[in-house]
Amino acid sequence: MSALGISALRPARLLDPGLCLTLRPMVYPRFFDMYRSALKNTWSVEEVDLSVDLADLHGKLTSAERHLVQRLVAFFATGDAIVANNVVLSLYRHINAPEARMYLSRQLYEEALHVQFYLTLLDTYVPDPAARNQAFAAVESIPSIHKKAAFCMKWLDDLQGVQAIRTREERQRFVLNLVCFAACVEGLFFFGAFAYVYFLRSRGLMHGLAGGTSWVFRDESLHMAFAFEVLRVVREEEPELFDDRFQDEVMRMMEDAVACETQFAEDLLCQGVAGLSVRDVRGYLEFCADQRLVTLGYAPRYRGKNPLSFMELQDTQELANFFERKVSAYQVGVSGSVAFDVAF
Numbered sequence: 151m152s153a154l155g156i157s158a159l160r161p162a163r164l165l166d167p168g169l170c171l172t173l174r175p176m177v178y179p180r181f182f183d184m185y186r187s188a189l190k191n192t193w194s195v196e197e198v199d200l201s202v203d204l205a206d207l208h209g210k211l212t213s214a215e216r217h218l219v220q221r222l223v224a225f226f227a228t229g230d231a232i233v234a235n236n237v238v239l240s241l242y243r244h245i246n247a248p249e250a251r252m253y254l255s256r257q258l259y260e261e262a263l264h265v266q267f268y269l270t271l272l273d274t275y276v277p278d279p280a281a282r283n284q285a286f287a288a289v290e291s292i293p294s295i296h297k298k299a300a301f302c303m304k305w306l307d308d309l310q311g312v313q314a315i316r317t318r319e320e321r322q323r324f325v326l327n328l329v330c331f332a333a334c335v336e337g338l339f340f341f342g343a344f345a346y347v348y349f350l351r352s353r354g355l356m357h358g359l360a361g362g363t364s365w366v367f368r369d370e371s372l373h374m375a376f377a378f379e380v381l382r383v384v385r386e387e388e389p390e391l392f393d394d395r396f397q398d399e400v401m402r403m404m405e406d407a408v409a410c411e412t413q414f415a416e417d418l419l420c421q422g423v424a425g426l427s428v429r430d431v432r433g434y435l436e437f438c439a440d441q442r443l444v445t446l447g448y449a450p451r452y453r454g455k456n457p458l459s460f461m462e463l464q465d466t467q468e469l470a471n472f473f474e475r476k477v478s479a480y481q482v483g484v485s486g487s488v489a490f491d492v493a494f
Contacts, residue, residue: 161246163387164380165321167314173248178383182249184376188256191368195267198362200274206355207275214421215350219359221418222346223275224288225295226268229339232302234261236331240309244324245380253376260369267362294417298339298410305330305403322391325384329400332377333442334407336370341438342411342431345458346418349426352460378445385447397448404439404451411435433457 160177161168176182207216242254276282284291289299305327315321344367351360385392415431433454440450456462 164247164250164383165244165315165324165388166246167244167316168246170246170248176249178247178249180379181247181253181376184372184379185249185253185256188253188260188369188372191365191372193263193365195263195270195362198267198270198358198365200270200358200362203275203356203358210355212423214419214423215355217421218346218418218423219275219350219356220285221292221295221414222343223268223271224285224292225298225339225343225414227272227286228289228299229335229343230261230264230268232299232306233331233335234258234265236302236306236327237261240306240324240327244309244315250376250380257373257376260373264366264369267366271359271362292417294410294414297413301406301410302330302335318391321388322396325381325391325396326399326403328377328381329446330403330407332374332381333400333439333446334403336377337374337442338404338407338435338438339411339414340366340370342414342435345431345434345461346426348461349458353425381446392447400443400446400448401451404443408432408435408439430457434461 160172160175161170164178173182207219211219237254237258242251242258245251245254272282272285276285288295290296308323309315309327312320312323315324344363347356347360347363350356412428412432412435415428415435419426419428419431434456436452436454437456440452440454443450
């Protein structure tokens with residue numbers, strides 16, 4: 151190991167400090183497979199036709215539905231930027247496998263693409279510059295969005311200043327950060343937001359927004375799959391990190407996330423949106439939370455059914471089985487092959 155922490159030697163465990171630069175021998179080929187799969191899921195913002203939404207915004211949506219869309223876009227405006235910062239400041243620094251860092255590089259590109267998409271939504275839906283600036287300030291000015299941002303920053307800030315995760319306590323803090331952003335932010339906050347979009351689409355509204363969201367949805371599903379694979383590997387290599395205290399923290403974190411997103415639902419639906427209630431959204435959030443807990447190896451906390459039937463009717467069955475299903479709606483071919491047992 152050099153003075154810079156750079157080494158051609160593989161660390162004994164995924165979270166061991168350092169900066170391994172060699173892809174051979176490849177210890178975690180699953181991460182490289184995920185990187186290659188992500189390359190196939192390539193799309194651009196320019197492919198999304200938002201012009202069809204303008205007629206809906208100005209002529210079909212009720213004032214309550216317009217309020218929902220405005221709040222939703224205000225959350226989107228900064229949500230993925232927070233996730234991108236965590237990828238750079240926390241995940242890339244501490245997951246010490248070059249094939250995993252290749253995937254994280256791709257995820258960072260996708261987060262930037264999502265930010266561009268949401269910026270385009272704002273430019274299209276909110277032509278007034280002052281109103282757009284207000285949307286970007288939502289993390290400070292809108293209580294329900296501020297609460298969600300504070301939840302994210304609590305777990306992001308928890309690792310700031312930690313240059314290397316050496317102690318058990320530091321490693322548990324890192325794993326909790328990963329659980330937060332995979333299970334709670336991407337797996338609950340974003341999935342809750344997607345539900346509102348698909349609700350509007352189920353009523354024949356905002357098809358441009360729904361089309362772009364479907365692409366974001368697939369990206370987020372892969373982000374979660376990667377994070378949960380990292381957690382599986384860490385649990386296998388360092389099972390002592392996943393003790394009773396850790397489980398209690400995860401349960402409290404998930405309950406806090408459901409509470410944050412329920413407050414957001416109360417905000418979005420405060421004017422009364424026909425066909426969608428806070429109670430049903432809360433039930434859906436609890437359903438998603440249980441899915442994440444089961445994926446983490448824990449018993450479900452809420453044990454309810456999905457009350458939003460339109461989620462299953464809108465070609466979004468990935469909600470239940472996105473880890474098992476191959477994304478096929480859009481792919482760019484990647485040629486060539488990789489032999490994992492070749493040594494340079």
